[in-house]
Amino acid sequence: xxxxxxxxxxxxxxxxxxxxxxxxxxxxxxxxxxxxxxxxxxxxxxxxxxxxxxxxxxxxxxxxxxxxxxxxxxxxxxxxxxxxxxxxxxxxxxxxxxxxxxxxxxxxxxxxxxxxxxxxxxxxxxxxxxxxxxxxxxxxxxxxxxxxxxxxxxxxxxxxxxxxxxxxxxxxxxxxxxxxxxxxxxxxxxxxxxxxxxxxxxxxxxxxxxxxxxxxxxxxxxxxxxxxxxxxxxxxxxxxxxxxxxxxxxxxxxxxxxxxxxxxxxxx
Amino acid sequence: xxxxxxxxxxxxxxxxxxxxxxxxxxxxxxxxxxxxxxxxxxxxxxxxxxxxxxxxxxxxxxxxxxxxxxxxxxxxxxxxxxxxxxxxxxxxxxxxxxxxxxxxxxxxxxxxxxxxxxxxxxxxxxxxxxxxxxxxxxxxxxxxxxxxxxxxxxxxxxxxxxxxxxxxxxxxxxxxxxxxxxxxxxxxxxxxxxxxxxxxxxxxxxxxxxxxxxxxxxxxxxxxxxxxxxxxxxxxxxxxxxxxxxxxxxxxxxxxxxxxxxxxxxxxxxxxxxxxxxxxxxxxxxxxxxxxxxxxxxxxxxxxxxxxxxxxxxxxxxxxxxxxxxxxxxxxxxxxxxxxxxxxxxxxxxxxxxxxxxxxxxxxxxxxxxxxxxxxxxxxxxxxxxxxxxxxxxxxxxxxxxxxxxxxxxxxxxxxxxxxxxxxxxxxxxxxxxxxxxxxxxxxxxxxxxxxxxxxxxxxxxxxxxxxxxxxxxxxxxxxxxxxxxxxxxxxxxxxxxxxxxxxxxxxxxxxxxxxxxxxxxxxxxxxxxxxxxxxxxxxxxxxxxxxxxxxxxxxxxxxxxxxxxxxxxxxxxxxxxxxxxxxxxxxxxxxxxxxxxxxxxxxxxxxxxxxxxxxxxxx
Ligand code: HEM
Ligand code: SF4
Numbered sequence: 001x002x003x004x005x006x007x008x009x010x011x012x013x014x015x016x017x018x019x020x021x022x023x024x025x026x027x028x029x030x031x032x033x034x035x036x037x038x039x040x041x042x043x044x045x046x047x048x049x050x051x052x053x054x055x056x057x058x059x060x061x062x063x064x065x066x067x068x069x070x071x072x073x074x075x076x077x078x079x080x081x082x083x084x085x086x087x088x089x090x091x092x093x094x095x096x097x098x099x100x101x102x103x104x105x106x107x108x109x110x111x112x113x114x115x116x117x118x119x120x121x122x123x124x125x126x127x128x129x130x131x132x133x134x135x136x137x138x139x140x141x142x143x144x145x146x147x148x149x150x151x152x153x154x155x156x157x158x159x160x161x162x163x164x165x166x167x168x169x170x171x172x173x174x175x176x177x178x179x180x181x182x183x184x185x186x187x188x189x190x191x192x193x194x195x196x197x198x199x200x201x202x203x204x205x206x207x208x209x210x211x212x213x214x215x216x217x218x219x220x221x222x223x224x225x226x227x228x229x230x231x232x233x234x235x236x237x238x239x240x241x242x243x244x245x246x247x248x249x250x251x252x253x254x255x256x257x258x259x260x261x262x263x264x265x266x267x268x
Numbered sequence: 269x270x271x272x273x274x275x276x277x278x279x280x281x282x283x284x285x286x287x288x289x290x291x292x293x294x295x296x297x298x299x300x301x302x303x304x305x306x307x308x309x310x311x312x313x314x315x316x317x318x319x320x321x322x323x324x325x326x327x328x329x330x331x332x333x334x335x336x337x338x339x340x341x342x343x344x345x346x347x348x349x350x351x352x353x354x355x356x357x358x359x360x361x362x363x364x365x366x367x368x369x370x371x372x373x374x375x376x377x378x379x380x381x382x383x384x385x386x387x388x389x390x391x392x393x394x395x396x397x398x399x400x401x402x403x404x405x406x407x408x409x410x411x412x413x414x415x416x417x418x419x420x421x422x423x424x425x426x427x428x429x430x431x432x433x434x435x436x437x438x439x440x441x442x443x444x445x446x447x448x449x450x451x452x453x454x455x456x457x458x459x460x461x462x463x464x465x466x467x468x469x470x471x472x473x474x475x476x477x478x479x480x481x482x483x484x485x486x487x488x489x490x491x492x493x494x495x496x497x498x499x500x501x502x503x504x505x506x507x508x509x510x511x512x513x514x515x516x517x518x519x520x521x522x523x524x525x526x527x528x529x530x531x532x533x534x535x536x537x538x539x540x541x542x543x544x545x546x547x548x549x550x551x552x553x554x555x556x557x558x559x560x561x562x563x564x565x566x567x568x569x570x571x572x573x574x575x576x577x578x579x580x581x582x583x584x585x586x587x588x589x590x591x592x593x594x595x596x597x598x599x600x601x602x603x604x605x606x607x608x609x610x611x612x613x614x615x616x617x618x619x620x621x622x623x624x625x626x627x628x629x630x631x632x633x634x635x636x637x638x639x640x641x642x643x644x645x646x647x648x649x650x651x652x653x654x655x656x657x658x659x660x661x662x663x664x665x666x667x668x669x670x671x672x673x674x675x676x677x678x679x680x681x682x683x684x685x686x687x688x689x690x691x692x693x694x695x696x697x698x699x700x701x702x703x704x705x706x707x708x709x710x711x712x713x714x715x716x717x718x719x720x721x722x723x724x725x726x727x728x729x730x731x732x733x734x735x736x737x738x739x740x741x742x743x744x745x746x747x748x749x750x751x752x753x754x755x756x757x758x759x760x761x762x763x764x765x766x767x768x769x770x771x772x773x774x775x776x777x778x779x780x781x782x783x784x785x786x787x788x789x790x791x792x793x794x795x796x797x798x799x800x801x802x803x804x805x806x807x808x809x810x811x812x813x814x815x816x817x818x819x820x821x822x823x824x825x826x827x828x829x830x831x832x833x834x835x836x837x838x839x840x841x842x843x844x845x846x847x848x849x850x851x852x853x854x855x856x857x858x859x860x861x862x863x864x865x866x867x868x869x870x871x872x873x874x875x876x877x878x879x880x881x882x883x884x885x886x887x888x
Pocket of ligand 2: 711
């Protein structure tokens with residue numbers, strides 16, 4: 001699989017994926033809704049609506065999903081969506097959480113793929129179920145409790161991936177803001193490796209830090225950040241899966257940018 | 269990577285689709301026009317990133333850093349050192365589709381998902397993390413833009429009327445001259461450390477430009493000298509708005525274009541040498557002019573110009589590009605069969621100006637207080653490509669965008685496109701489109717939320733269909749959040765600036781209202797009339813309109829009527845400002861806080877009003 005990774009962009013190059021499509025050794029997963037999938041998907045891809053994964057977050061459930069999709073411990077997996085990689089990243093995280101090693105994002109969205117004139121199909125491939133083990137990867141998971149415990153640590157960086165105005169309005173104390181849009185580049189769901197490193201460098205974020213990402217509710221936008229950081233080689237990245245929604249419901253402390261009416265600058 | 273996708277289209281698949289469809293439908297669409305001038309310099313971005321780092325490490329003195337930051341176009345933000353406002357310069361207001369798309373993308377990546385069109389033809393991104401500014405500068409360089417010298421004690425964005433080149437009353441197009449001055453001054457050592465900011469405004473005619481309220485204002489003229497027709501300008505010096513405002517003086521009868529550069533240099537050199545560098549609150553050139561007296565200043569300029577001319581060892585010249593813009597109507601299909609969309613007549617009446625070129629129109633796109641979303645910016649870019657025969661847009665100076673060279677036959681279809689994208693707000697050319705500075709949304713010096721107030725006023729006017737009222741057409745409403753005049757309140761027919769009021773121990777936002785401001789050939793600053801609590805501003809404006817309707821003459825407009833009132837020349841029941849004061853007096857009495865808690869809160873806020881300000885950077 002390493003040959004499929006562009007040296008500069010740590011995701012699957014769409015052109016190379018085309019060549020691999022016919023090989024049955026690789027599992028392509030479409031995480032859009034079932035209806036969208038049925039109307040056309042990347043040839044040979046299988047469907048995993050994100051909602052299905054979110055419905056039950058237990059490792060057993062993730063394991064069953066993987067097995068039903070024919071994903072064994074060794075199957076290389078490529079995931080795509082039609083947002084900007086956020087839904088797929090959340091699935092990548094889940095598979096990595098149960099110990100899957102070879103799972104990557106496609107570098108473009110489904111629409112872009114289609115626009116490029118690449119192969120799509122309405123055919124649903126036959127799936128042979130597979131066996132997948134569960135080797136939990138606790139170091140990529142953060143809970144509210146954990147976050148609260150480590151958030152004052154000097155080596156911990158908490159990144160809020162929601163949009164700027166939401167962040168200004170309320171955020172976890174000490175968190176910094178990197179809106180998920182910042183992670184993309186022209187026409188690609190992620191920045192180049194170099195671009196990502198520049199961003200971190202400018203912000204004074206050490207790649208040796210323990211980084212915890214979170215977003216609004218289910219860890220999708222922050223899943224993208226998790227993936228972006230992981231894929232440039234930042235070793236210690238955790239996803240706060242239940243994110244700000246849970247944090248608020250637990251009535252944990254919240255910070256706010258006071259004394260300014262920034263919302264009134266928005267034309268939304 | 270081998271795959272190329274349309275630049276900055278990552279998220280907007282619909283736009284890609286629409287565009288492809290549009291391309292199929294309109295085979296004659298001209299290639300994307302791009303800025304001929306590259307204003308950027310990439311090293312400045314890297315340098316900025318490095319300097320921010322040194323500043324954070326405490327290795328640079330904060331005052332020095334502030335000057336550096338402002339020189340590069342990044343203002344501070346309200347009550348915090350973490351964020352900046354990036355002011356992107358748009359010389360002569362000329363902006364291209366690819367630039368708008370880039371700014372859309374940058375607003376989503378580094379700002380709040382909206383951008384702001386300012387009264388000085390800049391485009392601003394707010395609440396940008398200081399550490400991200402350099403990335404914005406890098407990306408701007410991709411499309412030839414810069415924020416350099418957009419703030420600080422420099423020559424600020426050189427403005428030019430959005431109607432220059434298409435105005436019916438203009439003598440010649442000043443745009444190439446505005447561009448040339450902007451080019452000459454940018455990064456020029458003679459204007460890196462002026463006593464204070466310095467502004468140039470070019471116009472087409474008196475009505476469309478603000479030439480008397482800036483340091484140097486220029487109006488195109490042609491004069492016959494020795495039987496030869498020569499281009500030149502009427503130049504106005506020493507005007508400006510602020511805590512104290514002044515109207516500019518005309519330098520001489522006629523300044524030929526050959527003297528444009530020498531005159532500009534002479535003025536800047538005098539200001540640089542003699543301007544007040546100590547007293548921060550009165551160091552704009554207008555104070556120097558005022559202190560010396562006009563005649564003395566005028567003599568100095570003329571003498572200095574002679575010296576500049578005589579001592580140039582190398583001939584310094586402006587790089588004036590007068591090559592003609594290619595005009596090519598982009599749309600070949602004409603959907604005359606399409607039905608007239610609802611509201612078209614009102615929109616056309618209040619947003620479209622006929623050009624001097626027959627068959628073509630300038631379309632004004634109204635925004636609320638200059639704010640526009642990233643997706644709308646992308647739509648504007650597409651609409652320029654599809655409808656403008658010149659292939660770019662101009663920033664207006666009322667926080668709006670002007671798309672010119674739209675053919676008569678394309679107006680209806682363009683209107684439909686604007687509606688689809690939430691860009692068809694009526695009343696752009698009328699009193700309804702109120703201007704408001706940033707106020708408490710981001711400005712450190714603000715006392716009130718002038719920005720939101722402008723939006724509230726506009727919404728009310730549109731709700732009442734006041735944009736359709738010919739009597740109100742030539743009036744304006746402009747609002748500043750403190751006495752500093754960024755909202756240009758003094759030149760508005762009805763202007764306001766923010767402050768705090770007190771009733772017992774309770775504070776409320778209280779604006780000072782001025783009436784009768786004008787910026788045309790009879791430029792005049794408005795008369796302070798009354799203090800109006802924020803939640804009474806709309807009722808007071810409506811009351812003034814009611815008084816006008818009761819007392820007006822048959823072919824009167826509100827602006828004319830107010831002009832007569834403030835100058836004591838009105839003979840109806842309302843004879844002067846005092847009568848207006850009397851009529852609105854009952855409206856502005858503060859209620860008890862228990863009876864009307866809302867009175868004590870500013871717009872956009874659900875807590876009681878109190879004034880908070882940070883360290884201002886106005887003089888920096
Ligand atoms: C004493 C301090 C200041 C003075 C005297 C001042 C003066 C002005 C003036 C006269 C204008 C009108 C533009 C024109 O000439 O047509 C202007 C525009 C503007 N100023 Fe200031 N300014 C001050 C401080 C600030 C600060 C601290 C900010 C916030 C960062 C700011 C933000 C703006 C903006 C955003 C505009 C454009 C208005 C718009 O369309 O939004 N100014 N300023
Ligand atoms: S007028 Fe006052 S509140 Fe408004 S932008 Fe200028 S300094 Fe800020």
